[in-house]
Amino acid sequence: MKFQERVFSGMQPTGSLHLGNYLGAMLKWIDLQKTHECIYCVVDLHAITVWQDPAELRQAIRQVTAAYMAAGLDPKKSILFNQSQVSAHAELAWVFNCVARLGWLNRMTQFKEKAGKDRENASVGLYAYPNLMAADILAYRATHVPVGDDQKQHLELARDIAQKFNNDFAEPIREMGYEDGIFFPQPEPVITGPATRVMSLRDGTRKMSKSEPSDLSRINLTDDVDSIAKKIKKAKTDPEPLPGEVEGLEARPEAENLVGIYAALAGTSKPDVLSEFGGKQFSQFKPALAELCVEKLGPIADEARRLMNDPAEIDRVLANGSERARELATPILNEVKDVVGFIRG
Ligand code: AQP
Secondary structure, eight states: OOOOOEEEEEEOOSSOOBHHHIIIIIHHHHHHTTTSEEEEEEOHHHHTTSOOOHHHHHHHHHHHHHHHHHHTOOTTTSEEEEGGGOTHHHHHHHHHHTTSOHHHHHTOHHHHHHHTTOGGGSOHHHHHHHHHHHHHHHTTTOOEEEOOGGGHHHHHHHHHHHHHHHHHTHHHHHHTTOTTOOOSOOOEEEOOSSOSSOBOSSOTTSBOOTTOSOGGGOOBTTOOHHHHHHHHHHOOOOSSOOOSSGGGGTTOHHHHHHHHHHHHHHTSOHHHHHHHHTTOOHHHHHHHHHHHHHHHHHHHHHHHHHHHTOHHHHHHHHHHHHHHHHHHHHHHHHHHHHHHTOOOO
């Protein structure tokens, strides 16, 4: 079956969004919105795989939605909604829990990192997280998934699940009229640009992350001008000047990270940034980077704050997006139920 091109992606409302989320994923979301049918989700079911304070979770769902809109996602063009309002995600995830193999999930590095040494105490949800992510994507038969580099492995798992579902149920799928036996597409990761993995400002070998305790490690999309400037100023670097060529960034993770951030924010490439700043010290590069960050992120923070003044309007956007999402997902889920052999009323 030839599937219509459709984009799906999401972010967890586990705190304020940061520069990594913005450069790694959201910039591409905004671009794809111009050419594709796009579905952008606030993945609250994923968020509770680690305990969340309920009042803070509600607030974070609205904040992430406000950040989506402030960054340029248009709820009239794209579908913006929160995952828990569309039960197809959870229902399909259960089917996928029964399709995916334990051995596949045991290989997921994100679970190992997040569960850490206290693995026995991690939630079952955290372990099964990639199955829910596969359901998020395949409930819409999405063909393209713009994400940061850290999600590559989960995307590969989603492709494996789609393939195994198609194989396991080949006969009923064909009987249903899918002559080539393909019920789910193989979703393609879209991992492009100079900042697919933005690193911590305090340690160039660790991913910038919402859950990192030090706020100095990341630039939040809600940070004011002074905080942005302070965080860039304090960002870890090495004593060498910037190289003139990209090869010179090898084994200099902090330098590479800052150059990648500059390139992504400026809409250029690392070689372009180095042709401008090669040979310069960080004391010259950092103020230019801070200025660029403020120029690009300041208006997003201001607009998100303005939107947060009207939470009822944000809730309306989410309710409307959820309705549109349900319209797309329900017929697909119904066919899944028929394929699997459930009886529907
Ligand atoms: N540092 C990053 N660089 C590039 N892309 C990133 N993404 C996250 N961090 C970076 C991308 O942002 C999207 C949404 O991520 P998420 O919020 O669902 O969860 P995450 O990947 O687990 O992000 P965090 O910040 O690390 O959250 P916590 O700390 O709560 O686990 C994804 O497309 C992701 O690739």
